Amino acid sequence: MTDSTQQVDTHDEAEIKSVILDYVEALDGRDFDRIASVFTDTAELENTFEAYIPGADAFTGVLARGAHAIAESVGGLMGRIDATQHFLGAMWFDLTDDGVRTRTQVIAHHHRGGGHYHTGGTYTDYFVRTKDGWRIRRRELHTVWTTGDASVVSGA
Incomplete structure (x- = not known):
């Protein structure tokens, strides 16, 4: 069980923030191959949407x-979009038994x-320390709101 009195040290927090920012920079910079560098070889990427959002099941x-x-999946989805811009908001850090869990607010613009199709939600990332530094072993993107035309992303 995690000891809630322990905190993530400032060096680890800075490195973890850098990994999250690297992901967004690679995504918005259309450098989809680079996305793989923030994840472990066995990482998992899962999306969830609030039930009221039309077409969320897709x-x-x-x-x-x-x-x-993951890099191929994200590149396949985002590669058909002309431009994206991701804004990160508040970040929370919690120690876990095997690493660090972060929650990061995100607003994403897709054109x-x-x-346009804009979304807002939270990245919940589970980080582990590897020989290459902190990496994401699991990312859950939970989208809580959208506005615009979903076909911008879906390609429909």
Whole structure:
């Protein structure tokens, strides 16, 4: 069980923030191969959407397992969009039995042609320390709101 009196030290917190920022920079910079570098080889990426969001079922569930499969999945989805911009908000850090769990607020803007699809939610990341530093072993993206045309992302 996690000791709630312990906190993530400032060095680890800075490194973990850097990994989260690397992901967003790679995503918005369209460097989809680089996305794999923030995940472990056995990582899992899962999306969930609030039930009221139309078409949410198409994006809900485990999208990919493994760093390179995650990069391919995200690249396949985001590669058909002309531009994205992800804004990160508050971040929370909690020690776990095998690493650190973070929760990060995110607002994402997606644009294709004249259309847009904006979303807001939370990344919940489970970090483990590897020989290459902190990496994400599991990411859960929970989307709580959207606005715009979902076909911008779905390609429909």
